[in-house]
Amino acid sequence: MRWELERLKRALGDSTPNVKLFAMIRTRAFAPSITRHSYWLAVALPLLLPVSWLLRTMPGLSWAFAWLPLLFLYGVIPLMDLLIGRDLHNPTRQEARFYPDTLIPVLAGLSYLVVVPWSLSVSGAILSEYGWLAIVGWTLSLGDIGSAVGINVAHELTHRRKSWERSLGGILLASVWYPGFIVEHPKWHHVHVSTSNDPSSAEKGSNVYTHVPRAYVLNIVKGWQLSVASARNAGRPASLVVHEVAGWYLLSMTMTAVFGLLWGPLAVGIFLAHGLLAAILLEMINFVEHYGLRREKRADGRYVPPGVTHSWDCDYWLSNAMLLQLPRHADHHTHPQRAFSQLKKHGEAPLLPLGYPLLVLIATIPPLWRSIVDPLVPESPQEG
Numbered sequence: 001m002r003w004e005l006e007r008l009k010r011a012l013g014d015s016t017p018n019v020k021l022f023a024m025i026r027t028r029a030f031a032p033s034i035t036r037h038s039y040w041l042a043v044a045l046p047l048l049l050p051v052s053w054l055l056r057t058m059p060g061l062s063w064a065f066a067w068l069p070l071l072f073l074y075g076v077i078p079l080m081d082l083l084i085g086r087d088l089h090n091p092t093r094q095e096a097r098f099y100p101d102t103l104i105p106v107l108a109g110l111s112y113l114v115v116v117p118w119s120l121s122v123s124g125a126i127l128s129e130y131g132w133l134a135i136v137g138w139t140l141s142l143g144d145i146g147s148a149v150g151i152n153v154a155h156e157l158t159h160r161r162k163s164w165e166r167s168l169g170g171i172l173l174a175s176v177w178y179p180g181f182i183v184e185h186p187k188w189h190h191v192h193v194s195t196s197n198d199p200s201s202a203e204k205g206s207n208v209y210t211h212v213p214r215a216y217v218l219n220i221v222k223g224w225q226l227s228v229a230s231a232r233n234a235g236r237p238a239s240l241v242v243h244e245v246a247g248w249y250l251l252s253m254t255m256t257a258v259f260g261l262l263w264g265p266l267a268v269g270i271f272l273a274h275g276l277l278a279a280i281l282l283e284m285i286n287f288v289e290h291y292g293l294r295r296e297k298r299a300d301g302r303y304v305p306p307g308v309t310h311s312w313d314c315d316y317w318l319s320n321a322m323l324l325q326l327p328r329h330a331d332h333h334t335h336p337q338r339a340f341s342q343l344k345k346h347g348e349a350p351l352l353p354l355g356y357p358l359l360v361l362i363a364t365i366p367p368l369w370r371s372i373v374d375p376l377v378p379e380s381p382q383e384g
Contacts, residue, residue, distance in 0.1 A: 046108075
């Protein structure tokens with residue numbers, strides 16, 4: 001804990017009140033056996049929606065039940081993060097294991113893919129019985145689950161070598177209408193991270209309201225372009241329309257059509273809106289993960305390779321477990337094919353002061369975000 005506190009003091013100054021607050025947060029090395037089983041949280045998260053549905057008849061929850069997943073994700077989890085504290089434990093180097101490295105992401109992805117159509121199937125009843133306020137909460141809740149589980153699990157699977165795991169990742173991304181991520185993320189983001197060439201790497205002083213729409217559009221375009229180029233390089237005919245990302249978009253359209261036929265226009269609207277919300281949240285998390293960090297450009301015009309100083313680390317035990325260690329992002333960018341349970345924290349990496357759920361909320365208030373995070377941003381090298 002001492003070395004982390006010293007890092008904060010160097011950045012913020014000894015007298016800064018934030019340092020005293022951070023010093024109060026418990027920091028310890030959690031037992032590997034406890035952490036290994038905690039990943040079931042990712043499988044359970046989609047179940048927040050059916051649980052909320054079951055609670056709808058309780059007094060005071062006539063429409064508020066639809067907002068309960070949001071209260072859990074952005075109220076309960078941040079509070080528990082602060083109470084439970086940070087995790088100092090680094091796993092010993094091991095080969096990937098079926099449990100939890102394969103079983104958990106697969107079950108989490110399947111859990112999400114089952115809950116999505118179910119949640120659409122009850123949307124008509126929600127509107128007729130509880131009104132539009134409940135529908136808005138239901139859609140936002142589903143979108144948040146789509147990002148926290150659907151896209152995040154897809155992110156884990158797109159880095160796997162086995163085609164069936166990568167295909168499950170593609171299905172998850174198709175379900176949120178963001179399939180270009182399967183190509184753009186490994187072939188562009190990981191190559192150009194923390195440079196001006198990467199739309200997902202936010203500059204210091206930027207805000208989510210300008211950064212996220214730009215990143216969303218440019219990453220869609222880049223994913224399509226990379227997939228077209230890959231098809232052409234493979235000599236496939238009609239490569240403008242016959243390529244991997246186009247195929248996943250066809251699946252997105254098929255899902256949308258099926259849900260419309262089964263449950264009508266309302267289900268289509270919720271499905272499309274939840275996908276947009278999930279992708280927006282993904283880019284907000286990208287904003288948090290790389291804000292203000294830049295790689296140095298060499299004399300020959302090339303950037304130094306991505307290292308642990310080019311992504312923010314975050315080590316709150318509960319939210320890290322829920323997000324399959326995504327917040328140990330510095331190690332992920334230096335070892336992108338390392339299974340989530342094997343990701344390490346690095347003392348050299350810049351350290352975020354709070355967990356992801358709370359930081360996403362703070363990012364929506366740019367002055368507050370800058371007051372907390374800007375003092376922690378290392379001095380950026382000149383890009384040349």
